[in-house]
Amino acid sequence: MRNECYIVRDLLPSYIDQLCSEQSRIFVEKHITQCESCAQILQHMKVEFDDAEDVEIPVRLEQKKPFEKVSQLIKAQGKFSNILGFSFWSGIVITVILLVFSLNHLVLWQNDQEEVQRVAQEQQDIMDKVFAVLMEPETPNEQSLQIVFQQYKEQLQHIAVFPSGAVEDTILDLQTPSTTYPVEYERASIVIGEYGEITEPIVPIDYDIGTMAMANEEWVVQFEYKESYLATVENAHQIKHYAPSSWELFLMPIIFSVISFFIFLIWVYHKRIMKPMEV
Ligand SMILES: [Zn+2]
Incomplete structure (x- = not known):
């Protein structure tokens, strides 16, 4: 295979899509009249191209757009936007799951607090009753x-x-x-x-x-x-002194909702700055 063949084969996709320069087109056409193998490859590629034409043309044109780097950047930015969106929704889902757990714990926590209250009230009642007796003449x-x-x-x-x-x-x-x-x-x-x-x-x-x-x-x-x-x-003593406060029960959902909120802000901001580039 000659050096020219390599160049021609690189140019063939653009040639088929009619996206290469005038000089390149002439160069390719001239070469395939002289080179049987390149001519065959071109024929083969054209058949493939025709088969896929309906679906592939917009995609192929997209890939070969001028300012390809900008296009790639937009694509990368789009991916980044998708990641942000995915992270945001994941954060929301995790927040909801944690919230359900916390609400479950809250029920147990409330039972515990009632038990602490009951024991404290009982202590007070005993004392009140004994002191009432002591007040008798x-x-x-x-x-x-x-x-x-x-x-x-x-x-x-x-x-x-x-x-x-x-x-x-x-x-x-x-x-x-x-x-x-x-x-x-x-x-x-x-x-x-x-x-x-x-x-x-x-x-x-x-x-x-x-x-x-x-x-x-x-x-x-x-x-x-x-x-x-x-x-x-x-048990009541332990709960009274060592149980988490009610807001501590919700610490994890609070943390995740705050994280999700910040991801959401970045996502929205990113979408806004991306808008002019996509047009
Ligand atoms: Zn050739």
Whole structure:
């Protein structure tokens, strides 16, 4: 094959599409009168071209447009735009999936918060009832305290009442039901338990969450939870102090919606700057 053949074969597609220059056309035509193999290739290509003509002409013209580099740039930009669009919609889908997960968690989270509220309310109720008994004229009234204890015997090991003078100042500061390190029970005026007044020494549960205390000017009330109920109290305590806040539940969907939003902005901006180039 001669050197000319290489050149001619490069030119053949443009020649068929009638897109090559006048000189090239003459050059090709002159060559194929002398070169049998190139003439055959041309014939072959023409047949192929005719077969595909209907569908391929616009595509082929597109490929051989002048300013081919601009055309390629537009194509690359178009691809980039597609990637942006795809990323945006992916972001939306991920956001929706995460949102569903978060909403599911929110239901559990709300149940947990209700449980925390219930335990706190129960603590307050016990204290209120005991202090109400202590306000009665013939205080301390052991029978009335026993009634309160019976109401909460599933939860409580015992209730103790101390004169405020018998405890440390730190305990006296407890204006609401608070966890505390247990005050020794021999200092109590009354201790009420499941079998009435408890006379033998009580070993406090060695865990401050199990013991609650509250004080007014005159009395300090301390109750201790039963072992069997301690897990419930402990669970509520954990949730209260370590559960995520409600907005933290939605952190992931928030992050993905923000990312999607920024991709959307870039996409729209990119489309706007691309518009004049596509015309
Ligand atoms: Zn040739």
